[in-house]
Amino acid sequence: MKKKYLLYLILVLSWVILWGCATTSSNANADVIGTLTPVPPDFAGQTNPFGEEAAVAGAAVFKNNCESCHGRQGHGDGPAGTALVPAPKNLALLQTMTGDDYLFWRISFGKDGTAMIAWKDVLTEEQIWQIIAFIRTLE
Numbered sequence: 001m002k003k004k005y006l007l008y009l010i011l012v013l014s015w016v017i018l019w020g021c022a023t024t025s026s027n028a029n030a031d032v033i034g035t036l037t038p039v040p041p042d043f044a045g046q047t048n049p050f051g052e053e054a055a056v057a058g059a060a061v062f063k064n065n066c067e068s069c070h071g072r073q074g075h076g077d078g079p080a081g082t083a084l085v086p087a088p089k090n091l092a093l094l095q096t097m098t099g100d101d102y103l104f105w106r107i108s109f110g111k112d113g114t115a116m117i118a119w120k121d122v123l124t125e126e127q128i129w130q131i132i133a134f135i136r137t138l139e
């Protein structure tokens, strides 16, 4: 009788351990960021014409326009973003999963149904590329 219970215990324990392994090995980044909309053809394939050096100027533009919601390191934890639904995205994470073309299109046109406005009405294209160079430095 006792042996039978022990066997059950071992069975349950191994199930719990296996389940734990399965959930931690799933793609955690993709879970946080979700599915991204494909880049519209007019923007697809664009790369930053100003290069990595633009990150220095981009840091200042980001600080003035994006930090309040996205946070200093772009982790989506700025003070103005805490009450927003959906919350501002973690840009440090997002940038590892997407191209310059996506970022340029998304920052320019914003995202309907969220607090993310179309920045093409506020910033120049050069400033947006500078921000993208800065976002590329975030971890």
Ligand code: HEC
Pocket (backbone or CB within 6 Å): 036, 062, 065, 066, 067, 068, 069, 070, 080, 081, 084, 085, 086, 087, 088, 089, 091, 094, 103, 106, 107, 111, 114, 115, 116, 117, 119, 131
């Ligand atoms: C008023 C708060 C606010 C400000 C300011 C703001 N954002 Fe956002 N941002 C958001 C929110 C909210 C989202 C939507 C998150 C989502 O859909 O999950 C977002 C989403 C994004 C996304 C990802 C959208 C996606 O899902 O593909 C990028 C990239 C981004 N912001 C960049 C910027 C940049 C760059 C600036 C500054 C020029 C900026 N944001 C300023 C609130 C803000």
